[in-house]
Amino acid sequence: MEEKIITVKNMVKRFGDFTANDNLTFDVYKGEIFGFLGANGAGKTTAIRILCGLSSPTSGEMKVAGFDIYKETEKIKKNIGYMSQKFSLYEDLTVSENIKLYAGIYGISAKKRKAKEAELLKKLELEAVKNKLIGDLPLGWKQKLAFSVAIFHDPKIVFLDEPTGGVDPVTRRKFWDLIYEAANNGITVFVTTHYMDEAEYCNRVSIMDAGKIEALDTPAKLKEKYKAKNMDEVFIKIAR
Amino acid sequence: MIEIQNISKSYKEVKALNEISLKVNNGELFGLIGPDGAGKTTLLRILTTLLLPDSGSAKMDGLEVCKDFKKVRHIVGYMPGRFSLYQDLSVEENLNFFATVFGTTADENYDLIRDIYYQIEPFKKRRAGKLSGGMKQKLALSCALIHKPKILILDEPTTGVDAVSRKEFWEMLKNLQKKDITILVSTPYMDEADLCDRVALIQSGQILDIDTPTRITEKFSRRIIQVHAQNMYKLINDLRAFENTEAVYAFGQFAHFTGKNDETECNELDTYLHKLGHTNVLVEEIHPGIEDVFMHLMESHNR
Numbered sequence: 001m002e003e004k005i006i007t008v009k010n011m012v013k014r015f016g017d018f019t020a021n022d023n024l025t026f027d028v029y030k031g032e033i034f035g036f037l038g039a040n041g042a043g044k045t046t047a048i049r050i051l052c053g054l055s056s057p058t059s060g061e062m063k064v065a066g067f068d069i070y071k072e073t074e075k076i077k078k079n080i081g082y083m084s085q086k087f088s089l090y091e092d093l094t095v096s097e098n099i100k101l102y103a104g105i106y107g108i109s110a111k112k113r114k115a116k117e118a119e120l121l122k123k124l125e126l127e128a129v130k131n132k133l134i135g136d137l138p139l140g141w142k143q144k145l146a147f148s149v150a151i152f153h154d155p156k157i158v159f160l161d162e163p164t165g166g167v168d169p170v171t172r173r174k175f176w177d178l179i180y181e182a183a184n185n186g187i188t189v190f191v192t193t194h195y196m197d198e199a200e201y202c203n204r205v206s207i208m209d210a211g212k213i214e215a216l217d218t219p220a221k222l223k224e225k226y227k228a229k230n231m232d233e234v235f236i237k238i239a240r
Numbered sequence: 241m242i243e244i245q246n247i248s249k250s251y252k253e254v255k256a257l258n259e260i261s262l263k264v265n266n267g268e269l270f271g272l273i274g275p276d277g278a279g280k281t282t283l284l285r286i287l288t289t290l291l292l293p294d295s296g297s298a299k300m301d302g303l304e305v306c307k308d309f310k311k312v313r314h315i316v317g318y319m320p321g322r323f324s325l326y327q328d329l330s331v332e333e334n335l336n337f338f339a340t341v342f343g344t345t346a347d348e349n350y351d352l353i354r355d356i357y358y359q360i361e362p363f364k365k366r367r368a369g370k371l372s373g374g375m376k377q378k379l380a381l382s383c384a385l386i387h388k389p390k391i392l393i394l395d396e397p398t399t400g401v402d403a404v405s406r407k408e409f410w411e412m413l414k415n416l417q418k419k420d421i422t423i424l425v426s427t428p429y430m431d432e433a434d435l436c437d438r439v440a441l442i443q444s445g446q447i448l449d450i451d452t453p454t455r456i457t458e459k460f461s462r463r464i465i466q467v468h469a470q471n472m473y474k475l476i477n478d479l480r481a482f483e484n485t486e487a488v489y490a491f492g493q494f495a496h497f498t499g500k501n502d503e504t505e506c507n508e509l510d511t512y513l514h515k516l517g518h519t520n521v522l523v524e525e526i527h528p529g530i531e532d533v534f535m536h537l538m539e540s541h542n543r
Contacts (some may be wrong), residue, residue, distance in 0.1 A: 150348030
């Protein structure tokens with residue numbers, strides 16, 4: 001029943017004599033929300049860049065959405081979406097132009113784009129601002145739009161690298177509503193975050209420290225194993 | 241120690257601060273809690289004499305921020321949100337530079353920074369730009385303290401920082417507080433409110449409440465019911481469809497439910513959810529946390 005959408009076997013990435021990813025092995029299942037946690041500098045971003053086909057590993061066997069990480073990076077890119085707080089939308093393009101740009105990059109036809117755009121703007125209640133520059137919108141609106149644009153081409157997997165920093169608690173939860181919805185529609189969500197309450201929203205969580213995966217399980221089992229009352233305590237026990 | 245009276249500041253048509261007044265007592269660790277765009281940085285920049293308010297006044301240890309700005313700068317240490325040290329100077333050079341600017345030396349006030357600086361001292365010849373995030377933070381804090389300020393102002397020191405480093409940073413602040421420094425710190429993390437003596441909750445340029453973290457949650461009178469079930473996505477959607485629902489928000493492994501009136505009982509929700517086929521259902525009334533209160537104050541302010 002559980003179909004693997006990402007398989008990682010013995011992934012190693014070295015920069016000179018520094019080992020950023022030290023023999024990572026894990027699987028991600030289709031439709032799950034997978035939390036990829038770790039302290040600053042633990043090697044999360046390096047691993048994500050490899051899984052997105054942006055950087056080559058030193059060694060290991062990896063498949064993303066069924067494609068080989070060494071030979072089929074272009075196919076991987078077509079089948080994934082990516083969003084981070086640092087980079088997502090173009091500030092000096094309008095809402096509509098950003099959607100058009102991303103749809104164009106992923107080769108979506110104009111007809112299909114128009115229908116989907118209308119549906120999306122309605123859902124996000126952004127119809128009134130579709131001709132406004134992204135730079136003029138509140139952060140919370142931008143994040144919701146950025147996420148929706150990242151899954152506009154119906155990818156199999158979406159990578160979210162610290163997507164929710166800085167927004168108010170209501171907006172942050174509305175953002176998670178979108179994540180739940182996407183996962184419920186079969187999109188696999190691979191997410192990093194520093195908010196430990198968000199770790200609880202994940203089906204499974206891995207915790208990295210100094211290039212290694214130190215723990216991987218459901219939040220409930222991790223709390224039981226580390227005798228912790230929440231994920232914050234689990235994280236501190238592992239990463240300190 | 242810090243007295244802020246009716247401060248307003250606008251950027252074109254955006255009101256960044258709207259008649260803000262608050263007081264931070266001597267020796268207090270005071271938190272300014274709010275999301276991006278709340279006005280935290282604008283307020284801190286006014287207090288550090290880097291920005292003029294449109295109206296209102298503020299005093300730092302009795303000195304007016306507008307009139308006595310030169311004197312204010314000598315008694316205030318400021319750690320801005322963005323790393324603002326010289327990337328191409330070494331750790332040691334940065335520290336000496338800031339000491340010299342304030343007419344002192346790194347040795348003279350070394351006592352104050354010892355606990356923080358010793359952790360980065362092994363790397364004192366390294367350029368600041370080559371430091372890791374955690375080390376940059378420690379250097380920035382050392383530089384902000386090197387002139388022995390009476391007041392320390394920190395703008396989101398823990399944003400984007402992992403849970404372990406955040407914990408360590410707050411321990412450093414607690415230690416500084418013992419050395420008689422008044423601390424005003426801003427943060428978007430609601431859970432950090434509990435580490436402060438008092439907090440101001442701020443949103444859209446307005447203060448929602450000022451009090452000790454305990455009193456803020458104690459005076460909140462709404463009933464919060466915590467709910468858990470096997471399928472959280474379905475749970476949240478089903479709770480939102482319940483006839484008497486005002487708000488349902490995810491809180492870690494639970495959803496927090498608030499009814500339109502506070503008369504919804506736990507067993508009503510329990511029955512409702514079992515009828516819809518939920519399993520592993522757990523329903524219990526809980527004491528609200530700062531985040532619950534913030535969200536309700538925010539929503540009622542927006543209405």
